[in-house]
Amino acid sequence: MDQYDMIQFQKDLISLRIDLSQNQLEQLLIYYEMLRDWNEKMNLTAITDYEEVLKKHFIDSLSLVKVKKIAKLGKITENYSLIDVGTGAGFPGLVLKIAFPKWKVTLVDSLQKRIRFLDAVIERLQLQNVNTVHGRAEDLARPDQLREKYDLCVSRAVANLSTLTEYCIPFVKQGGYFVSYKSEKAEEEIENAGTAIRILGGKLEDKLKFQLPDSDLERCLVVIRKEKTTPLKYPRKAGLPSREPIV
Numbered sequence: 001m002d003q004y005d006m007i008q009f010q011k012d013l014i015s016l017r018i019d020l021s022q023n024q025l026e027q028l029l030i031y032y033e034m035l036r037d038w039n040e041k042m043n044l045t046a047i048t049d050y051e052e053v054l055k056k057h058f059i060d061s062l063s064l065v066k067v068k069k070i071a072k073l074g075k076i077t078e079n080y081s082l083i084d085v086g087t088g089a090g091f092p093g094l095v096l097k098i099a100f101p102k103w104k105v106t107l108v109d110s111l112q113k114r115i116r117f118l119d120a121v122i123e124r125l126q127l128q129n130v131n132t133v134h135g136r137a138e139d140l141a142r143p144d145q146l147r148e149k150y151d152l153c154v155s156r157a158v159a160n161l162s163t164l165t166e167y168c169i170p171f172v173k174q175g176g177y178f179v180s181y182k183s184e185k186a187e188e189e190i191e192n193a194g195t196a197i198r199i200l201g202g203k204l205e206d207k208l209k210f211q212l213p214d215s216d217l218e219r220c221l222v223v224i225r226k227e228k229t230t231p232l233k234y235p236r237k238a239g240l241p242s243r244e245p246i247v
């Protein structure tokens with residue numbers, strides 16, 4: 001791993017007040033190499049450049065720590081249950097698992113090929129208390145599945161916030177949080193999602209705007225607290241949340 005320059009990455013970690021061990025840094029580098037190699041056979045990400053992966057995938061994923069209430073609730077290093085909906089190649093959920101190994105993490109994706117990749121990374125890094133689930137959020141959030149079992153749900157999925165809210169809030173325990181990773185242009189989405197957030201039992205608690213360290217890349221973390229149990233009619237059957245978002 002000596003061929004990799006991690007000076008900027010370590011500066012970025014310091015700016016987020018995250019301290020990773022040498023083993024954790026090596027795990028992230030192995031993860032990067034597997035992402036790059038597997039991406040030659042399947043489309044996992046459009047971003048494969050080393051420095052871009054570290055900044056736009058790894059640091060972006062770890063920016064969750066900017067939400068102080070989340071960090072305090074999870075106490076960062078203690079047991080904490082998290083589900084990543086639409087995880088893709090593992091962002092942000094698998095990066096968070098590497099950084100905070102005591103967290104219990106579930107990675108959900110609807111494409112089996114992505115699940116195979118994630119399983120391979122998990123096995124190679126010998127990670128514990130992390131599992132992958134192949135399926136659609138609309139099905140997995142049913143009462144006999146994963147409904148209301150998690151302290152925190154995160155998603156960097158490319159969907160409007162109203163749709164993501166219906167996918168994600170049903171997984172969260174009452175008193176827990178759903179955090180959506182968005183670009184800086186999230187204001188209209190947030191406004192349009194107000195009805196969905198309320199109906200599904202949530203309350204908008206914060207919209208945290210910032211730039212990734214040493215860059216002009218602007219981000220927004222939309223923080224929603226689960227205040228009430230989600231009505232059983234939600235999520236609706238597969239396809240409806242994206243075709244007909246709650247407005």
